[in-house]
Amino acid sequence: MATTSDRLRGTPAEVVIDTRPLWRILVGRTYRPTVLLVGLAAFLVLRVMEPPAGLPPEGQKALAIFAICLVYWVTSVLPLMVTSLLAMVLLPTTGVLSAKDTYALFGNEAVFFILGAFILAASLMKCGLSTRIAITILRRFGHTPRSLLLSLFLMNAFMAFFMSEHAVAAMTFPITVEIARVLRLQRGQSNYGRALFLAMAWGTQIGGIATLLGGGRAPLALGMLRETTGQTYTFGQWTLAAWPLVAVLLLAGWQVIIRFFPIDIASVRDADQVIEEKALKMGRPSINERAIGFIMLGTLAAWIIGGEEFGLASIAMGAVVVIFLFGLLTWRGVEEYVNWGVLLMYGGAIALGSALNRSGASLWIASVTVTRWAHSPLAVIAMISAFGILMTEAMSHSAVVALLMPVALGIAQQFGIDPRIMAPAVALPAGLAFTLPVGTPGNAIAYSSGYLRLRDMLGPGFILVAIAWAAFNLVARYYWPLIGLTVGAPHS
């Protein structure tokens, strides 16, 4: 541990002195212990109180664990993954699930699918193929201000079909910054600068809901669905369910961007040169890039064709093994890119969700919440999607899924809704945070550029959120029945 004198002698650690009034600092500092205590109090009260009518004793214990996790997930007073670990500890110690069952749930297929997706994304980024794809798209289509903006928007969306949206945003951010720099766009003044970074942030988010690879939300929802009902989606089925919403949002997002931020530059010739230089620097695709490209395409095909038969996780893991068989990636390279904490978070969330369902707690929560306010399956879907889309503006996408999915499955049971509906009903809206920088790392990265002010995101973002919610419900009502997802009747 560095000492103060070490720090003073030129190491990067810096201190800042908070000169606000002490009472304000105190209020801020007591927030965390207060929330921790509130969570603990909620847990204890729910544990010792008389069980409400309709809530079995096991359900009461599960509900108490859910309450403490709810408080900690929503407020992020503990890292999300640590809250998940807390759930894993409490489930067996309170007797809701046996230790064996709890830890077995951690080995859910969804967790391994996410791990496989992380490693495949790491291989794409490590070999440079992802950057090549981005540069190629911009080089091919981005010759005018309008086409450059559109290709950046679509390129981000397209990349997020295959990689985590956060990884895509982190990858394309330096390219976007460089474009803004060579075009001499003024921070806080340039419409085109704002449009570029908004296109980057929104493109990755919209693309991120299209497949099971755009983030952990969909696999997490599927993991919980599978643990509860034994049902799941194939890779193709999920994409089929999501694509109309993606198409509508790409169209709407583009319109919102160019209407709010009309293009105020005449030429992007300087940006063309930068992109050209980058392409020149990359040269021809290396053997590694080609090999990983082939493996990626093969994996996609396998997910579509054999996903149901072999399981999505098995195919992902198989692809990872092939990558290592050919020596295309080192384990050290994997460790740089894989967020192990997220895997812990998903494992715990799945275990908790399963416990809530098995104990009858989710059914009880549904009976005292949404069931009282909504009286038809479509109203239920509208309400759940509204909750999801609002909560995700301020919370981690995955935390929203972890919180809503168990309740949604209980509601599905009460209303006789096909439980499969609930996976996209929760996971798709939970991936659409367009208004606040804290909504998702992609937004935060775009905001950190300095081109976007908060109000540049709030107004346009709110409109896109409203469109997204309306479009989602229209898709659920009119399109999903066409592919066998009927909101009103259980899946046979």
Add this chain to the structure above:
Amino acid sequence: MEPVHLKLELAVHGARLDAALAQRIGRGRGAGSSARPSLDVVLPGEVWVGVPIVDTPTPYVLAAEGDDTYLLRGDATGNADLRIEVRIATPPRFYERRTSRGTPMSTIATVRAGHLVISPGAACGYSMNGAPCRFCLEGARVAVERDAAPIADVIEVVRAAFGEGVAEHVYFNTAVFDAEDGGIAFLAPYIEGVRRHFDTLVVTQIHPPRSTAWIDRTYAMGVDALSYNLEIYDPTVLGRHCIGRARYIGRDRYLDALGYAAGVFPSGTVWSDLVIGLEPAQSTLAGIEALAAKGVVPVASIVRGEAPLPEPAEIIPVLAELYRSVKRYGINMGWVRDLALGITPLEARHFAGDGARLAVTVQHLTRFRLGALAARGLARFRRRLRVRNVSESFDSAQL
């Protein structure tokens, strides 16, 4: 007569020692240099004063009777019209000791009015460069360049002083003045060492750094109170008396750094000396106003040096304004205390005819063990609240 009036009189006129006292303490064993001997005397009400010991005519005599010491004032006929018991700060025993590495402890630290003053390197950088302040007793000594004291030695000396009960606070000086950090980086390991081993308040008297980040770091590393001593407000007079300060740093940097530090440190813990009598009273008053307006505590320094102090009647209006200014700007007056060579705003209350009972009571409480413990606890707590490490902020934001 209020003790602070007496303090002023003693600082101006000095005192003689009677034979018994001179024999008891021995000449040249006091706090001042052998060229200008002085004794730290504690007047009633815990008012410290560095009394110049003179051979010239003065109304004041310090006399010993048995184990007690008295301050006597004689009238024109030679009769004593004032006789009060005082306490004389005798040299602590650790001055005679050496550290385990053989360094005399007295070369590392001295005790002044309850403060353990540590100079790990040379005491004055300006004197090393041949530009000491002309009134400065320390600068008047022969400049000696010496190696920095090992941290272990400093810790040993602090332990010895605290063990003897002769000091409560640790007060660091540095000779470094021309570095980017103003000398705090040199002191940092010593401060860290003291904080790690002792529950005490740490004070530094250093020079203004070039960037405010160093002031933030000074507070963050555990310094509880800080002084960048400007000494003289008038820039021309400053250039004449304090060549080093004017040449290497300049008044504006002092004022800027003091103002910034006052926003970082607790109210009343950032102070600057203004020497009385070296510049016109109007200029000193302007300096008092400028410092107090920035939240800095001005302290009236009563160092004699080459220039004798003006008569008390000339000084009293300045001291009255010293108190009023600090009160007007709502600066905590309790922190800066027990200065043998300076009059603090709280001491100066008597010249303004104000009791300042609340501030006096609070300061009095901190002299008790429990009060001192509370003061240290509050200082630590405030630092914990105010200091944020940038990397921790990133962690907490999960970026």
